[in-house]
Amino acid sequence: MLELKESSILKLNDNYVLYTLDIDQGMYWLFDIEEGTYFDLNEVSYFELSLFDGKTSYKDICEKVISKYNCKDTHVITGDLKELLEKLHKKGIITTIKKSGGKK
Numbered sequence: 001m002l003e004l005k006e007s008s009i010l011k012l013n014d015n016y017v018l019y020t021l022d023i024d025q026g027m028y029w030l031f032d033i034e035e036g037t038y039f040d041l042n043e044v045s046y047f048e049l050s051l052f053d054g055k056t057s058y059k060d061i062c063e064k065v066i067s068k069y070n071c072k073d074t075h076v077i078t079g080d081l082k083e084l085l086e087k088l089h090k091k092g093i094i095t096t097i098k099k100s101g102g103k104k
Contacts, residue, residue, distance in 0.1 A: 002089040002096070004058050004082060009097050011054035016093055018049055030093070044069070048081065052094050058085075 012018070015034040021027040028046035030039040041049070047068065051061045062078050071077045088094040 002086050004085065004096075006057060006059035008058040009054060009056070010052040010058060010061065010085065010094055011097050012049065012052045013093060013095055018046060020046060045084075048084065054097055 015032055017031045017033055019029045019031060026043060028041035028043060030041055030046075030049060032038065044065075048061070048065060051064060056064075062074075062081060065071070065081060066074055066077050069077075085094065089096075
């Protein structure tokens with residue numbers, strides 16, 4: 001189980017790369033460069049995954065998603081995001097990294 005704190009720093013694992021092709025409404029993918037597989041993404045998923053840069057805290061990610069999509073019900077957004085993070089962590093797509101003075 002993924003333990004998340006507001007200060008948790010999240011990162012895409014090194015074998016995953018995000019890519020977008022901005023034609024018409026945009027096309028978004030997440031590539032696993034080791035396995036040669038990919039996932040089709042929508043704009044929201046692409047935006048969220050782009051925030052898992054190894055620098056941005058979970059709290060800041062939530063705030064950026066809420067701000068970008070002008071969400072009124074923050075509990076729904078944070079719950080949905082946490083559920084997504086659990087799935088991505090279980091599949092090995094994201095990991096938490098240490099923040100200075102903190103634990104994984």
